[in-house]
Amino acid sequence: LIAYETDLAVAALFGVRDDGSVIPAHKLALHDVPAASLLGEVSGADDPVARYNAIRAELEARNRPADEEKISGSEGMIWYVEQPSGEFVLFKCKPESVEAIHWAAGINKTAVLATCWNLLETQDELNYEALVPLLLEEYDAEEIAGYRAHIDDCIAQVNDALAYQARVLAAYRATGLSLSTHKSEVMRALAQQFPRGEMKRVYSVIARSENQMPS
Incomplete structure (x- = not known):
């Protein structure tokens, strides 16, 4: 969709409290972690x-066609809308050219799976009712309803993956060993509980979990 100048870049967009509420990046103590740029503020x-439409038009004016039917420029921005309660709600603001490509593509399995994982960044439970508000940011209600069976399949797939991860990590913790210092012993112990063909997946689950833990 977008022809990025950098293949892969990382920047904080927001933080999440224990209760699932969102903290905008510009209100986080990020130290040396890069953050998405704060482009402006809208007052009461x-x-x-x-203002939304003006910024959308400004973003569109910067975009240019690129090779392979891609766009060179901006994919859009995120609005952090502060509620009277002090909580923040996030809204996407996409330039017209990006939105047109998105709508032409329509709802699909890859997009739904990504939305499932996005939901789990702020909520512990994944189900259709919780997922729909996020999907409505990108698709209309009729399109979502027509894709319901596939959405249910995606939810089941992600929940199965979560259950598998939980099972692997429980077995790993039960060994009382660390993958980083006792890799052979850990994998040998887990080989008694998981089929041989799953051991690469088992290792990936543990390694990913270890990498996500604070040092």
């Missing part, structure tokens, strides 16, 4: 719809 005196 501004017309948010007019």
